[in-house]
């Protein structure tokens with residue numbers, strides 16, 4: 001067993017490369033010296049372009065990448081002996097560590113390949129009855145919208161869509177909007193915790209509580225929330241939550257989580273054939289075949305590194321980086337900011353009034369080496385901008401100058 005990662009204490013793996021003193025510092029959001037040091041020492045960032053598309057997936061910190069590389073070699077070298085004799089026990093430990101991180105029971109989570117898989121299991125497995133309605137809006141993620149539309153096409157439910165206000169005055173206005181759209185047939189509300197389109201953060205806890213009072217469930221898409229914004233999973237009050245580990249937790253790509261509150265598991269229908277597992281055992285939902293061992297084995301390392309940094313500190317830094325460009329570009333008439341700064345964190349969107357978003361994204365990339373991404377929002381769309389923790393404020397300033405050059 002020599003060489004097997006110490007799954008239960010991933011911190012040990014870091015000793016050679018991590019200096020815990022680096023993380024003792026408060027790391028104020030605008031302390032460029034601190035963040036440059038962290039970026040340089042712990043991230044291997046490409047120097048030939050500015051990546052403001054960290055919403056796609058997050059970069060693994062160097063120690064996590066090293067652990068991943070070790071895990072790939074190990075799974076490859078040890079082959080089926082490892083997979084059959086060692087991995088199952090390791091997987092149990094990993095699930096426990098992940099559950100502890102999420103402050104829920106291991107019996108309430110399954111590890112999936114991503115948030116899409118997690119949420120499809122929840123959406124397609126939800127025990128809808130004839131006539132049930134579901135509530136969605138234009139800022140929800142398209143794959144979840146499509147999962148509900150698929151059920152609608154199959155005659156199982158009716159989908160009601162509304163337009164979320166782009167600039168709600170406060171959280172209560174968002175709750176009110178959802179509340180107004182509820183009919184006496186609404187059974188489920190899709191809650192996209194952090195929108196992938198404009199970064200809007202919705203008050204999941206308040207909406208889920210309002211819905212629950214009316215006997216309505218929230219299926220919550222926290223793909224972008226986990227690791228980017230602080231929240232307590234059990235305190236959300238949503239019985240079904242899908243999350244990603246490869247966006248803001250910094251795990252290798254190919255890991256998501258589905259949480260289902262213990263009492264709700266037995267009602268869920270399975271998406272992948274399974275007739276043998278007990279109805280109240282969440283494993284009945286995880287019958288999806290061989291999984292990427294090395295990706296899952298690295299979860300303790302990515303959680304350990306993320307904890308070392310601390311979600312509060314990460315969140316404040318990301319919010320700060322976003323605020324720099326919003327505060328500057330909102331003063332330009334031709335630039336339309338599409339995100340309320342106080343109800344968002346890293347992700348925010350904009351457009352330039354007389355320009356097509358695809359063209360702006362193209363000029364930013366080809367002429368300024370800055371990667372952003374176009375998203376669908378109304379007729380004109382928008383450009384999503386997402387810094388990462390390793391992004392220096394200087395890069396945000398280069399982005400501001402580039403947008404000014406295009407707009408003016």
Ligand SMILES: Cc1ncc(COP(=O)(O)O)c(C=O)c1O
Nearest residue numbers: 114115116117141196221223244
């Ligand atoms: C809000 C939201 N939900 C779900 C997903 C799906 O994540 P994945 O592609 O990793 O399944 C994304 C991906 O960007 C997202 O932004």
